[in-house]
Amino acid sequence: MATSLEISVNGKRHAVVYPLDTPLLVVLRDELGLTGTKYGCGEGQCGACTVLIGNMPRRSCQVPLSAAVSQPITTVEGLEQNGNLHPVQQAFLDAGAFQCAYCTSGMIMSSVALLRQTPNPSPAEIAKSLQGNICRCGTHPRVIEAVTRAATAIGQGRTR
């Protein structure tokens, strides 16, 4: 049964009409056209669809729409501000922390969440925190390097 409700995505409110159990991922991609959030496995194993709900990283394929109405949602498209990349995006770019890049949106969102909670994570903490984000190309060492760089950049003044 489709229900009309409002969600806040990247600072904008959107009225959507969907059944309450529709995965948030479907609404983001299909309804709002935010295809930066990727569909990987559809069952919460790969992390490609990670978005922030409030400050928490969540697999949007596993979040029913009903659980996404109370807090603001941030997708990878919402990180850039005034044409400036988020420090985490910039660090991934500078470190070349991707090959095919299908996992990149999810990796970046998980990293943003980590750095909000733990501003200076150790490589082991980064690895543990990103364990739910699968990269099949094997870019893990560079991802750890990128997150470390981002932590430094944020520490040096850019608080995001």
Add this chain to the structure above:
Amino acid sequence: MSSAAHRFDSHAATGQPAIEPERYEFFSPPAHHFHLARRDFFKLLGAGVAVFASAKSAAASAQETPASSRGFHNENLPNDITAWLHVGEDGTVTAFTGKAEIGQNIRTELAQTVADELRVPFTSVRMVMADTALTPFDAGTFGSRTTPTMTPQLRRVANAARDIFINAAAKEWNVAPDTLQAAGAKITNPATGRSLTYAELARGKALAQNLPAEDPVTPPNEWTIAGKSIPKVDARAFVTGAHQFTPDMTRPGMLQGKVLRPPSFGATLISCDDSAAKALPGVVTVRDGDFVAVAAPTEHQAQQALAALRAQWKESPAQISNANLFPQVKQKASEKSDDRHRGEQGSVESALAAAQRRLDATYTVAFIAHAPLEPRAALAEWTRDANGEKLTVWTGTQRPFAVRDELAATFRVPDSSVRVIVPDTGSAYGGYTYGGRSANRFSMADTFVGTPLSVSCWATRSLRSACASFFSLPRS
């Protein structure tokens, strides 16, 4: 000049968002002649300088066609002329290759190679890749063959283009070609200090040259752009989520398709009641033998329609399981004795007999799926006009030309009616080497003439049996 090259540049001028190199097909004029002759290429890309490969020299590039013993069907070499490189009147360099970018970063590497050999800035080179309508035939992107085979090929191509410019400048100044130098996208005469840019030399011309059989290229110790570690082309689009992989692409009026999957391997369809599905708004159902599919305006509606199908399947009882998989594999391997002893040298028995120590053990590795993170997906658009039928398909594959042939055979249309384009893809790892079953994804396409159709293996797919890679955690 109403050419694709011109259209690229017009976006910057009109303030439209920049287009990624592989997105050109949305803006380029329709190419009705898929095997383009020289004049068609100049028509499409505008005046300038181009390097072509005749059928004879194309043979060199196609030599990597694998032997049939590896299970690939032999493909005929192209008997048409295909272009490898074009330099437009604005100096923009477009290089063409049938190789696909699947995350191995060859879009960057090949552009570096062309820029290096042609003596132009890296940023002036655009790669058109893996488009069966525009790029030279290619057997496929596999076996780590791009660097050893495609970089030397494009180097020879760029070298030939450089020769064209040198000869054009020599003619202009009435001097010997070997007195001139190529650097910084221009030809200079050191004796007079005069120079002409490639753009100036290309203006108003339709100069073309076949690829010479042999032409010495720049040795590695003189490379200035190739071999350097530089950021991936379009890197920004990947960290902003702007890059569109096949599952992200849309076309106006597109329907989302979903295929009904059997509950187990080899199951056959007894019956399928699609009345409930068809009653849903905007839903179309298709049945062709055991193949059942639905299409609807949105992903969500298509999913609902799929769930509303009432299908009865007959499953085959004797299925291979993990428990009896390895004995089966072993048995099959010994049956194929030719394969097993291919390339065998010496004697295992005598080596073992002479060994100081003998270790008997059996090792098995889980039978796993390739599981690239990007799901298998395709976007198909079937159009019909006075010129006939045309099927354009965007899909992640390592063998676009094989997929084209497969689709042409499936729909009984000429190869020239099918165009396969590979958007930069979310990896493949060999899993997209076989065109295989791609036709299955589009079996419904001809039902939707004039309506773009996107089909993704969107159903939940398990990565549990996949070769997934995780961050290594410190042992504690």
